[in-house]
Amino acid sequence: MDYIAENTNFKLKNSAVTLGKFDGLHLGHQLLLEQVISLKKQGYTAVMFSFSYHPGNLFSKKEFELIYTEEEKLAKLRNTKMDVLVSYPFTKETSNMEPEDFIKDVLIGKLDAKIIVVGQDFRFGHKRRGDVKLLQSLAETYGYRVIACEKRKYKDSIISSSEIRKELKEGNMETVNEMLGQPYSILGEVRHGRKLGRTLGLPTTNIIPVSGKLLPPCGVYASKTIVDGISYPGVTNIGFKPTVGAEKVKGVETYIFDFNQDLYGKFIEVELYTYERPELKFNSIEELKQKMQEDIAFTRNYFLKLNEGNNSSYSN
Structure with a gap:
């Protein structure tokens, strides 16, 4: 598995991408990963996109408590069939990026996303204004498909x-x-x-x-x-x-x-x-x-x- 961290100067091709914080890599996250990995047989590159620091760290003096650190997450993902893990730098500029700009510049411009796999409650972009509906509304414009997965449950x-x-x-x-x-x-x-x-x-x-x-x-x-x-x-x-x-x-x-x-x-x-x-x-x-x-x-x-x-x- 390739690991791209603290770097915005990269270009992937023909990707099936799942996005999220992925702290804990719990059963809900595993559902997304399994979906992306299953698309490899159709010729897609299986990519997990996250940020190198939890967004809470940027705006709070209190250190965010992680279930799994970046090193632990990387070690666990190496045991899967993911092709690429992207830990994208989370900066002021990134946090201020409008949702459609994120789709255009990152998902398409850097990841060449053909399929985007997210949870139904996924939010992104400046002030979390982006959601699954926005991703779906722009799918035809930018040439990708969206798979929105239901949330997994434990005891209801x-x-x-x-x-x-x-x-x-x-x-x-x-x-x-x-x-x-x-x-x-x-x-x-x-x-x-x-x-x-x-x-x-x-x-x-x-x-x-x-x-x-x-x-x-x-x-x-x-x-x-x-x-x-x-x-x-x-x-x-x-x-x-x-x-x-x-x-x-x-x-x-x-x-x-x-x-x-x-x-x-x-x-x-x-x-x-x-x-x-x-x-x-x-x-x-x-x-x-x-x-x-x-x-x-x-x-x-x-x-x-x-x-x-x-x-x-x-x-x-």
């Missing part, structure tokens, strides 16, 4: 990134994962920690999520860690490690079951499946070790039941 509610963020902040990982259609995950480089786990006979990996990454509440989670394409179950603590001196930055520390490889400097992906308990400060290292053993037993039992139930698309 429309799946949206904002709803997923709400559930994620509350630690409702099962609900988050159902709406994402895959386990929520954190990608990062393994760094050296205090190495306390090694002295306890429970060596752990440590990653520090990048700024802007939305994390669930501090606490302990049943998790799986993807290393070189292989998934390993384990226990993950998200937080500041208050028992051993308290870190200044929220980290992601994972004990991977039955694993003894050296991962320092390697990029891994940690998937969270269920919230077990909040992060606690213990009175002693022995008390911490005892609780870790309980966490391990909880997680082993959780995955055993999950696999026995075989009621999830991500239980393997």
Whole structure:
């Protein structure tokens, strides 16, 4: 897959394009991607168009919280059959672009869009004045076709990134994962920690999520860690490690079951499946070790039941 980022000087040909924020790549987004990818057999180039920064970042001093960072989104898309990901610079000039100018200059001028795939509530252009009706009204003028997809639902509610963020902040990982259609995950480089786990006979990996990454509440989670394409179950603590001196930055520390490889400097992906308990400060290292053993037993039992139930698309 080609990746075009922070660049407006490009020209694609004969594209089937889907547009949106795509934060989370949830089931609704996947429907759009599947539609575009299916058009490849008709000879079209499958393109996903998004902005390199969430539009909220440009007009707010508060950093926007992303379900998946740009790096995580790119990693997940490389596992699909998309041909091109365009992360278009979102500037003052871009935000002030009138909807028809965006169609003419970007969708046609740069992407050569022949088919445009969007959700029914898609909005674009200055002050969000563009919508599906406008796209359809100009289709004959600019020579493209519009496919407007219905919104996907979870338990009678429309799946949206904002709803997923709400559930994620509350630690409702099962609900988050159902709406994402895959386990929520954190990608990062393994760094050296205090190495306390090694002295306890429970060596752990440590990653520090990048700024802007939305994390669930501090606490302990049943998790799986993807290393070189292989998934390993384990226990993950998200937080500041208050028992051993308290870190200044929220980290992601994972004990991977039955694993003894050296991962320092390697990029891994940690998937969270269920919230077990909040992060606690213990009175002693022995008390911490005892609780870790309980966490391990909880997680082993959780995955055993999950696999026995075989009621999830991500239980393997």
